[in-house]
Amino acid sequence: MINFNSDTATLPSPEMRQAIFEAEMGDDVSGEDPSANRLQEMAAHMLGKEDAVIVSSGxxxxxxxxxxxxxxxxxxxxGELSHISRGEAGGPSVLGGISMKTLMEDDRGRIDPGEVEAAIHPDNFHYPKTAMVAIENTHNASGGTPLTPEDTKAVADVAHRHELPLHVDGARLFDAAVALETPAAELVKDADSVTFCLSKSLGAPIGSVLCGTHEFVDNARRWRKVLGGGMRQVGVFAAAGIYALENNIDRLAEDHANARRLAQGLAKIPGISIDLDKVHTNLVFFEVTEGDPAELARKLAEKGVRGGSPERKWRFVPHYGITSDDIDHALDVIDSTFRENR
Ligand SMILES: Cc1ncc(COP(=O)(O)O)c(C=O)c1O
Structure with a gap:
């Protein structure tokens, strides 16, 4: 089975499993898990932040x-199309009573700094208090687009002028770092807090890390506890996270090359429309223009290629465990299935 559903489908490599097996552990709620502590130090250092805290998910x-x-x-x-606004079940509103003012991103996933400025409410009790600005890097819905340090600075400057923090949802921040050949710390140097995921393209089974100042992370630990996210022997997955940060960042370039190879192949298949200029990292969006997408997705899955959906817009995600040979095989299967079902 070649599973293009998401990079969340990655399974730990034998070496990562060995790191998990050998993980040193302790009670992380008391700050006594050596692997968690090491992962948090590494993450803070790599993102140029003072501190970090492990959380269960992005x-x-x-x-x-x-x-x-x-x-x-x-x-x-x-952003209107951001994962926080569209894909996290309204958590900030449900649990924090926080409203979301959404701004439409451009086709590279950027919100306009001028629009951000205009959306910040003046200090007047009629309005909700604007308290935070957030951006996403890479930006999932616009095709995994990597935001440059300048893109982030432009929004951060506006936020900071109004004494507001900038949060970066960097679920795939290391994909941006590899694509732009820029250290992750440089990408988020103007951000006040950053989440990144270990359990997506980095190939770990569970976990994300939230980074920021010592003061912010102390507060974050309290909120993590409130949410029931204070876990115990988290070394069991922190070890996988350490392995991922040490070994799986450079290899993201392979996923990006595979994404391009897949996109170029898809472009030649009748019944598929794809804009090759919109393939930036590991996410490949395309449209099924002919046939019944639900039926095509079912037939492909029967032949071992998962990732289609009943919608016309599909997203395929090459990731660790999918080789360039798998891409070529998947393209053959997609090509024959689409031709048979025209
Ligand atoms: C951009 C982005 N942010 C956050 C998340 C949430 O991560 P998780 O699935 O670990 O909760 C995702 C998940 O796909 C994502 O794509």
């Missing part, structure tokens, strides 16, 4: 960040 990292930066009744400014 969603929890973003939620903890929102709860740490905002109070009940506050508002955050965020």
């Amino acid at each position: 969603t929890m990292g973003n939620l903890v960040a929102s709860l740490s930066h905002c109070e009940r009744g506050d508002e955050m400014i965020i």
Whole structure:
């Protein structure tokens, strides 16, 4: 089975499993898990932040960040197509009483700094208090686009002028770093907090890390506890995270090359429309223009290629465990299936 559903489908390599097997552990709620402590130090260092805290998922990292930066009744400014606004079950509103002012991103996943400025409410009790601005890097819905340090600085400058923190949802931040050949710390140097995921393209089975100042992370630990996210022997997955940070960053270039190879192949298949200029990292979006997408997805899955859906817009994600040979095989299967079902 070649599973293009998401990079969340990655399974740990034998070496990562060995690192998990050998993990040193302790009670992380008391700060006594050596592997968790090491991972947090590594993550903070790699992102150029003072401190870091392990969370169970990207969603929890973003939620903890929102709860740490905002109070009940506050508002955050965020992209309309962002994962926080579209894909996290309204967590900040449900649990924090935080409203979301959404701004439409451009086709590279950027919110306009001028629009951010205009959306910040003046200090007037009629309005919710604007308390945070958030951006996403890479930006999932616009094709895994990597935001440059300048893109981030442009939004951070506006936020900081109004004494607001900037949070980066960097679920795939290391994909941006590899694609732009820029250290991750440089990409987020103007951000006040950053979430990144270990359990997506980096290939670990569980976990994300939230980074920021010591003060922010102390507060984040309290919110993580509130959410029931204070876990115990987290070394069992922190060890996988350490392995991922030490071994799996440079290899993201392979996923990006495979994504391009896949996209170029898809472009030749009748019944598929794809904009090759929109393939930036590991996410390949395309449209099924002919046939019944649900039926095509079912037939492909029967032949071992998963990732289609009943919608016309599909997203295929090459990741660790999918080789360039797998890409070529998948393209053959997709080509024959689409031709048979025209
Ligand atoms: C951009 C982005 N942010 C956050 C998340 C949430 O991560 P998780 O699934 O670990 O909660 C995702 C998940 O796909 C994502 O794509």
